Amino acid sequence: MILLLTRHSETLGNVNHIMQGQTHGELTEKGIQQAKETALKLKDAQIDIFLSSDLKRAIDTCNIIAAPHSGMVITTTLLRERDWGGFTGRYIPELKDVPWPDNIESLDSLLNRAARFIRYVKENYPNKTVLAVGHGIINKAIQAVLLNKTISDITHMENAEIREYQL
Numbered sequence: 001m002i003l004l005l006t007r008h009s010e011t012l013g014n015v016n017h018i019m020q021g022q023t024h025g026e027l028t029e030k031g032i033q034q035a036k037e038t039a040l041k042l043k044d045a046q047i048d049i050f051l052s053s054d055l056k057r058a059i060d061t062c063n064i065i066a067a068p069h070s071g072m073v074i075t076t077t078l079l080r081e082r083d084w085g086g087f088t089g090r091y092i093p094e095l096k097d098v099p100w101p102d103n104i105e106s107l108d109s110l111l112n113r114a115a116r117f118i119r120y121v122k123e124n125y126p127n128k129t130v131l132a133v134g135h136g137i138i139n140k141a142i143q144a145v146l147l148n149k150t151i152s153d154i155t156h157m158e159n160a161e162i163r164e165y166q167l
Contacts, residue, residue, distance in 0.1 A: 001122065001129070003167055004042075005162065006061070006062075006065070006139075007135065007158065007161050008027075008135060009034040010031035013026075015028060016091075018091060018092065019088055019091075020089075021081055021082065021087070021088040022081055031057075031159060035064035035065055037160070038160045042065060047066075047071065047130075048125065049128050050073045051075075051079065051121070051132040052075050052133045053075065053076070054076065055135070058134060081137060082135075110151075115145050131162075136156065139157050146167075
């Protein structure tokens with residue numbers, strides 16, 4: 001199977017450097033355009049399944065990409081962004097030296113969720129091409145599990161970027 005792992009398009013939170021975490025977020029005009037450009041790039045690709053995080057910014061991105069395929073978007077909480085607990089909604093540059101609150105989703109929990117997502121895709125969509133729209137950190141975790149690396153070994157994904165993996 002082929003996994004087209006995608007990050008949601010630009011949001012107001014991205015532009016304003018807000019730690020969005022598991023909040024829904026709203027695409028910017030640029031973000032809508034990014035999703036449209038991705039849809040155009042993929043319009044002739046054979047994509048069988050469109051999966052998205054259940055957060056609005058990812059669903060909106062996935063719906064735009066799926067439109068030329070008349071694809072139905074299936075949501076899953078497995079693709080949700082990391083839960084940033086007490087950091088959620090805060091201005092990222094101000095968090096540099098702030099001690100992490102206890103309610104942030106642990107790295108082990110995040111990696112476990114990434115592994116569950118990979119199992120879910122393999123079990124439910126064998127021999128299919130799956131486009132999955134997630135978020136920056138969960139996508140890094142998925143790639144770390146797939147490549148047997150640490151999250152810090154995985155390069156940052158830009159908004160609307162796609163990375164392809166054979167599973």
